Amino acid sequence: MIPFSILDLSPITDGGSVAQSLENSRRFAIAAEENAYKRFWLAEHHGMKGIASAATSLVISHVASATKNIRVGSGGIMLPNHSPLVIAEQFGTLAALYPGRIDLGLGRAPGTDMRTAQALRRNMEASANNFPNDVVELQALLGPASEEQKIIAVPGADSNVPIWLLGSSHFSAHLAGMLGLPFAFASHFAPDMLLSALEIYRERFTPSPQLDRPHVMVGVMGVAADTDEEANYLFTSMQQSFVALRRNARGRFPPPVKSMEGRWTTDEKIFVDHAMTYAVVGGLETIHRKTATFLEQTKADELIISMPIFDMEARLRSLTLFAEAQRDLATTV
Known part of the structure; x- marks a missing residue:
C-alpha cells in the first residue's frame, strides 16, 4: 500500500487566530495518526497573514507532542534562511524529544517575498548559491562526529535525522540523486517539471548511507x-x-x-x-x-x-x- 501523508500549512482563516490555527494543526495531526497516515509535515513560510508555521521547528514539536507514532517533520525548512548548525541543533533536539519520528525536508526557496527574505538571510546571493554545500554540511552535523570535526551540533550529532530534498524544478532532482537522498516534488503547485524531474532523479541516483535506491514522494x-x-x-x-x-x-x-x-x-x-x-x-x-x-x-x-x-x-x-x-x-x- 502506497503511504499517504499530510502537508499542513497551519492556515490562519478569516476570522480566526494564530492560536486557533496551531490548535487545528494539532487536531489534524491526531486525526492523521488515527487514520494511519505515515507523515505529518509542516512548511516554513514567512510574512504571510494566512500561514502560522513560520517557526516550523516549534510547530513540529507542538504536533509531535500530541501524537505517538506518526512521523512529523518539515515540508520544508528553507535552508538558505538559516545556518546549517542552527537547523542541526533544532532537529537534533526534536529527535531527542521524539525518537525515530522526525523528518527534515529541505528547500532552497525563500518561502516569502524578497524583502522579508532579505531580513531573514541578510546575504541573499551567498545563501542561494551555497545550498548544496549547506546540505552536505548539515548532513555532517547530524551524523556521527569525527575526531577531526571542529564544530559539533549538541544536540544534533549522531541523531541521523533523515534528510529529504524538496523541489519544484530539476535543480533539487539532480542534487537529491547525486547525494542519494529521498526526493519530494511540489506538484501540488508546480506541475510543469514533475515527470522530467522524477526521471532525472531516478537516472542520477547514487546509493548513500541513508538510501540504497531512489525514493520519490x-x-x-x-x-x-x-x-x-x-x-x-x-x-x-x-x-x-x-x-x-x-x-x-x-x-x-x-x-x-x-x-x-x-x-x-x-x-x-x-x-x-x-x-x-x-x-x-x-x-x-x-x-x-x-x-x-x-x-x-x-x-x-x-x-x-x-x-x-x-x-x-x-x-x-x-x-x-x-x-x-x-x-x-x-x-x-
Missing part, C-alpha cells in the same frame, strides 16, 4: 467531500488564495464561495487551473480515480496531500475520505 492539493459538488465548493478557498497570491495581496485564508465567477480574470483562472493541474478534488469515487491515475503516472513511492479547506470539520472529513480511498486503492491495485 509527490504532492497534490486534495479536497474530498461527500459529493463532487461540495468538494468543488470547498476548493474555491484555495482558488481565491492563489488569485490573491498572483495579485500580491496575501491575506488570511478565505471561506469558500458558491462561484468564482467575477472573482478572477480569464488570465488568473488559467494561471490557477494550471497550477492546480494535479489537484484531486471530489467525492470518494472521484478522488479514488484521480489518485490512482496520478500514482500510476508518477510511479511514486509516497503521496503527500495538502488539504486547503476553510472549515476544520470539513478538513477532517476530507482526511478521512482520502484514508478510505487509500484503503480502496490497496485492494484494487
Whole structure:
C-alpha cells in the first residue's frame, strides 16, 4: 500500500487566530495518526497573514507532542534562511524529544517575498548559491562526529535525522540523486517539471548511507467531500488564495464561495487551473480515480496531500475520505 501523508500549512482563516490555527494543526495531526497516515509535515513560510508555521521547528514539536507514532517533520525548512548548525541543533533536539519520528525536508526557496527574505538571510546571493554545500554540511552535523570535526551540533550529532530534498524544478532532482537522498516534488503547485524531474532523479541516483535506491514522494492539493459538488465548493478557498497570491495581496485564508465567477480574470483562472493541474478534488469515487491515475503516472513511492479547506470539520472529513480511498486503492491495485 502506497503511504499517504499530510502537508499542513497551519492556515490562519478569516476570522480566526494564530492560536486557533496551531490548535487545528494539532487536531489534524491526531486525526492523521488515527487514520494511519505515515507523515505529518509542516512548511516554513514567512510574512504571510494566512500561514502560522513560520517557526516550523516549534510547530513540529507542538504536533509531535500530541501524537505517538506518526512521523512529523518539515515540508520544508528553507535552508538558505538559516545556518546549517542552527537547523542541526533544532532537529537534533526534536529527535531527542521524539525518537525515530522526525523528518527534515529541505528547500532552497525563500518561502516569502524578497524583502522579508532579505531580513531573514541578510546575504541573499551567498545563501542561494551555497545550498548544496549547506546540505552536505548539515548532513555532517547530524551524523556521527569525527575526531577531526571542529564544530559539533549538541544536540544534533549522531541523531541521523533523515534528510529529504524538496523541489519544484530539476535543480533539487539532480542534487537529491547525486547525494542519494529521498526526493519530494511540489506538484501540488508546480506541475510543469514533475515527470522530467522524477526521471532525472531516478537516472542520477547514487546509493548513500541513508538510501540504497531512489525514493520519490509527490504532492497534490486534495479536497474530498461527500459529493463532487461540495468538494468543488470547498476548493474555491484555495482558488481565491492563489488569485490573491498572483495579485500580491496575501491575506488570511478565505471561506469558500458558491462561484468564482467575477472573482478572477480569464488570465488568473488559467494561471490557477494550471497550477492546480494535479489537484484531486471530489467525492470518494472521484478522488479514488484521480489518485490512482496520478500514482500510476508518477510511479511514486509516497503521496503527500495538502488539504486547503476553510472549515476544520470539513478538513477532517476530507482526511478521512482520502484514508478510505487509500484503503480502496490497496485492494484494487
